[in-house]
Amino acid sequence: MSRLKFLLFIFLLWIIRSDVQSQQISKEELIFLTPEWKGERFPDGRPKVPDNIVKRMKSVSQEEAWAVMKNAGYGYQVAEGWQLINPDSVLVGRAVTATFMPARPDVWGAIDARGKKAGKKGQNSWPVDLLVKGDVYVADQFGAHRNGPTIGDNVGNAIYAKSGNGIVYDGALRDIEGLKEIGGFTSFYSSYDPSYHNPPGDLNTMIIGINQPTRIRTVTVMPGDIVLGKQGIVSFIPPHLAEKVVKTSEVVRLRDMFGHLRLREGKYSAGQIDAKWSDEIEKDFSKWLNDHINELPVPKEQIQELLKDRTW
Template sequence: MFSIAQRCCPLGFALLLTAAQASAQLAGFGPDQLRKYTPLNPYERLADGRPAIPEYWLERLREASTTLAQEVLAEHGYPNQFEGGWTNHEAGKKLVGRAFTAQFLPDRPDVMEIAEADSKARGEDAHPTKRVIDLLSPGDVLVADIMGRVEKGQFGGDNLILGLFLQTGRGFVINGSFRDLDGVAEHGMPVFVRGYHPGVREDAMLSGVNTPIRIGRVTVMPGDAVLGDRTGVVFIPPHLVEAVARAAFERRQ
């Protein structure tokens, strides 16, 4: 079995700054809005406006548990950043990275017609899942809301998800499902989903990328740090990443 980390191109920060240049996205927040709604961000920003949390601090988060992280966040006035109840077939591996969000809504023909026409005019892939994957960069964790569906809420199958792994070198969080578990599992990446189903996604249109989304009880902002373990997933605002990492260090002393 090959290593996703070995296959994922080490394009580094330059690609992070350029991969989403098309990100006057499908709908939702552009760079200016992301700057406006994440004013406490202490780091530089990616081209799409997301906070560029340094890899150093993301790696320090691996030393934290979601329980500790949620305690720290609650102490700072953020009590609603944890979501549990996931299916995770690599429960022993932590998921850490920068959130890249995608939102799916129930189909509505008049809206879909305009959105698909705009996407075609921009030269984007006709397949919504591929469209999202094409925008991902190394270090991104896709966080997608497909309305919590298992049946008819599949993000994709093993071939598309392999493409996602190769783009990011990370796993993902899908408030929905995927198919072809055997093919996905052989790559050994940590993923969090509501379940698995052999069917295909139906009655779900891609309504936005890099926009605030709801995952269970959490409002997830593009660029949040994602930390997933056996307990669940916590979404950490960038300005609190160092507080969580330092608390984890102190806990080990």
């Protein structure tokens, strides 16, 4: 291959890469904006919290997650006021973010042309193409209602097929009956409307950002945040705090189990359990952990680590 052809080939690759990443944050910028995360990342730079932490997050209460985040200085990570699909289920996964804005013809046209050049179709499907198992699609649809829905049962099925999860969507959904038929599509959304986005003659929605920082209610959400949706609210846990949230929750859960058991047995009073535990209770707790290590709803390895660090 001649030098000229080689340079032309590199240039074309750069053009294609730029088009494919339409509206998507660069890897370098995403790494820059998530400096506290020291672990593995996806190829695009998104933090990749380990699967076992994501799985264990499902048992974390909103109060436990909030307390850890609040103590770390993250006091505004909870979004509330949702309608739900599968309200008795828990939504957990790594955030893939999308930001929509009211459409402006010149900007929409430029964005759409770049996407079509890369072989893309409707803008509402672009973030969906990036999803992998364990992701949660998190979209700021600026609360759009009439002629606002970018997700119905077709896109919903595509999201679930790729991620195995539902969504957090600050806007209106359509085809709610069809979405409810997707068994595991646990979702938090703002409203329902049977219309759809960008009907003929009414250009009203365009995608501005994919896997960029986005706003969901009063929360700044970053790609790779761990989404915890349960009890009607959604917490967005920064990746570097995810393991601490899980481990703190597990310790609290074990202490609660032990405390409630001893209260039912009448061994200790409510005042003793509800206050700072005495050395006697702490020793009893350690023995209880060791005696029941294979029966407790916390990984055995985590209990062993807890016992190793205890002085009682």
